[in-house]
Ligand SMILES: [Zn+2]
């Protein structure tokens with residue numbers, strides 16, 4: 001049995017291989033030589049090491065397992081490949097405090113010192129050599145670099161992950177996540193970083209969990225950075241990343257395909273309850289942003305997710321609304337019903353519909369009123385109500401033919417809105433209640449529906465006022481008799497289809513007699529109307545308009561040219577169509593086309 005001359009004390013939890021390396025260095029051996037010197041093949045390995053340390057009781061060592069040395073180590077449930085084997089990582093500031101290699105530094109995903117908030121070293125930044133244990137313990141490279149002077153600060157989120165990692169070695173890691181937290185063992189934290197470290201790549205992610213060359217600090221740093229970004233502001237970044245998958249395959253409705261390979265990671269590779277936070281965030285995203293159907297087929301999803309999903313397939317919607325699938329499909333194809341359509345092939349199309357929006361498109365009896373009820377509510381005839389819809393005073397839902405039911409539907413809210421607007425207009429008027437109601441005007445003044453439309457517009461513009469008693473219906477809206485009468489006759493005059501020769505003369509600024517002459521010469525067309533046994537000539541407004549467009553009087557031209565009519569008459573090289581010297585008419589008229597071509 002050998003007792004070594006120099007015996008540095010092993011630290012509780014120190015990696016066995018790191019302690020052997022320290023012990024060998026102190027006594028001038030290489031690590032592999034030392035064990036051969038100590039172990040003569042007799043006695044248990046624990047007592048061999050204890051003897052070498054002069055009978056010291058050994059503390060608990062940590063992983064990885066040392067090949068050839070049968071002393072149990074705590075591997076934290078990790079595989080040998082989760083530990084570094086080729087290069088050492090270390091924090092020079094920790095080593096300066098106590099010269100030994102901390103167990104966390106042996107993990108491949110260790111990239112920073114939690115206590116000092118700096119990135120670990122793996123090589124000398126100047127000569128790029130991996131220093132030996134002695135150089136690390138002394139804090140100086142053989143090239144002269146002082147390690148503690150070449151450190152870089154690690155971002156807060158990375159340091160937090162390293163805290164969690166360090167805590168997990170003693171107990172469990174707690175990851176804070178948007179007000180909640182996830183509790184993980186070392187082994188779970190390592191797998192989380194392996195598998196989700198490249199999630200932020202989005203749809204270009206391939207073979208997650210298969211990381212080449214993780215022994216290299218820079219590769220590990222990339223992964224940890226990826227996870228720290230993902231967890232920062234959880235779950236926002238994760239959702240952004242999921243959205244990229246959705247945008248990447250808009251026509252596909254299979255969750256598994258669209259989110260591959262991420263889906264496999266969170267439902268298979270990381271299926272333990274500790275990783276539920278990943279699935280919760282994923283399913284929450286689906287509820288809001290996934291346009292495909294989530295149903296019982298998605299056995300891996302929580303029940304809450306499936307039942308809370310807004311988008312449902314046609315079969316579901318058909319059952320819920322009592323409409324046939326074919327009817328619904330037709331409505332979707334005719335753009336009556338907004339829907340999401342997924343087609344992987346020409347033949348097969350999958351349709352989903354947002355059930356929360358259904359009410360807007362499929363009449364729910366309680367939200368709608370039929371023609372009869374609305375006509376009773378407003379106190380007007382059904383034919384009149386149809387006209388109100390036709391001129392756009394009231395909106396009706398010309399719903400597609402859902403069934404054999406009357407397809408006149410009025411949204412209750414639309415009728416309420418209309419009545420409220422009328423009442424507000426009436427309330428804004430503080431004068432006396434008018435003496436003529438709409439009912440009266442319809443019946444005795446033959447108020448037309450298109451006139452009502454302009455009348456309501458005039459009311460809105462406060463050109464004419466209405467009043468309404470407290471329990472009055474729409475037909476009880478009242479006007480001041482004279483005001484309504486004046487408005488109506490003025491309105492009728494300006495919009496009338498037929499006008500008298502007198503009105504026409506006023507409108508075009510000619511003497512009435514001249515208008516009669518023009519009618520006689522057929523320059524203005526008119527027809528005969530008999531009223532109260534008397535004969536009148538009446539002129540259609542379009543005919544009058546046509547006359548204005550085609551002809552112009554000498555008098556009008558003279559004003560424009562600032563000449564006397566006689567001077568202009570001599571100057572113009574165009575023959576008038578009518579006038580004293582042409583056909584004995586009172587005034588000269590020219591055809592505008594003749595003037596333009598001269
Ligand atoms: Zn440190």
Ligand SMILES: [Zn+2]
Nearest residue numbers: 124127141143
């Ligand atoms: Zn160096």
